[in-house]
Amino acid sequence: FNFPYLSPEAVWRAQMTDLMLPLVLGGSFLFFLMWKIRQLAIAQRDLSVIAATDSLTAVLNRGAFSMLVEAYLEQTRKQEQTRSGALLIIDADHFKSINDRLGHDCGDQALKLIAQAIKGQLRGSDIVGRIGGEEFGVFLPGVDPSQSWVVAESIRRRIREMEFSPGGRPCPLSVSIGGTSFTGPITYEEIFSAADRRLYTAKSNGRDQVSFDPAGTSPAPAPGVATVH
Structure with missing residues (x-):
């Protein structure tokens, strides 16, 4: 930061924002990514069950x-x-x-x-x-x-x-x-x-x-x- 017209407190807030914002956004994105991976795993499991099951009688095919x-x-x-x-x-x-x-x-x-x-x-x-x-x-x-x-x-x-x-x-x-x-x-x-x-x-x-x-x-x-x- 090189804004001489900013007060020291404003500079400090800007620096903290610059540091924390990626962490907050990164954490949210990571959570979203993990959630999607889990959903895909569940979907894959469900598809595996469907693929192995006889649709009429609900026993194995x-x-x-x-x-x-x-x-x-x-x-x-x-x-x-x-x-x-x-x-x-x-x-x-x-x-x-x-x-x-x-x-x-x-x-x-x-x-x-x-x-x-x-x-x-x-x-x-x-x-x-x-x-x-x-x-x-x-x-x-x-x-x-x-x-x-x-x-x-x-x-x-x-x-x-x-x-x-x-x-x-x-x-x-x-x-x-x-x-x-x-x-x-x-x-x-x-x-x-x-x-x-x-x-x-x-x-x-x-x-x-x-x-x-x-x-x-x-x-x-x-x-x-x-x-x-």
């Missing part, structure tokens, strides 16, 4: 489901840990007939109910996703074969007991479930193929039942409960 299961199995192999678990493939019975008779809106409603019923029988650590038009996948980490069968049967029974009456017209729902368990290193492709074969067996033998792989020690079904093959 096929890509996200397979990625998470593969990551779990790969981590288990790398750590050379002996962990058990199971994969279930759940198929809505006669779903095409529901769409043809009642319309796609009713079919969508049925899928939402089935997804809710599946989630209601699972733990927080279990993974569920929609892996096809009317197919769902469930991964059960850390469970033994008998526990896996119990979960599968509880899902089947819960869906069979649900009331679904679109437009006042009763429409019973049921699912066929194929499952496989593992107790050692395995790939996603291997367990998916095994579970898919068991699903084919369940559908071929009349649907509305659980078919578990021979490695699983399934308890004997009670009277009235679907036969396990």
Whole structure:
């Protein structure tokens, strides 16, 4: 500053303003910048969730489901840990007939109910996703074969007991479930193929039942409960 007509006090105020103004403005700008970064991070997280979620049923989509299961199995192999678990493939019975008779809106409603019923029988650590038009996948980490069968049967029974009456017209729902368990290193492709074969067996033998792989020690079904093959 070189203003000889200014008083010493005015010069001091001008100097302080010159020093403090950038700090004040810089602090405000920094706060604004950090706030925008946080908003962008939240938006990115929300977009990631949306990208991984099936928009109809609010469970994971096929890509996200397979990625998470593969990551779990790969981590288990790398750590050379002996962990058990199971994969279930759940198929809505006669779903095409529901769409043809009642319309796609009713079919969508049925899928939402089935997804809710599946989630209601699972733990927080279990993974569920929609892996096809009317197919769902469930991964059960850390469970033994008998526990896996119990979960599968509880899902089947819960869906069979649900009331679904679109437009006042009763429409019973049921699912066929194929499952496989593992107790050692395995790939996603291997367990998916095994579970898919068991699903084919369940559908071929009349649907509305659980078919578990021979490695699983399934308890004997009670009277009235679907036969396990």
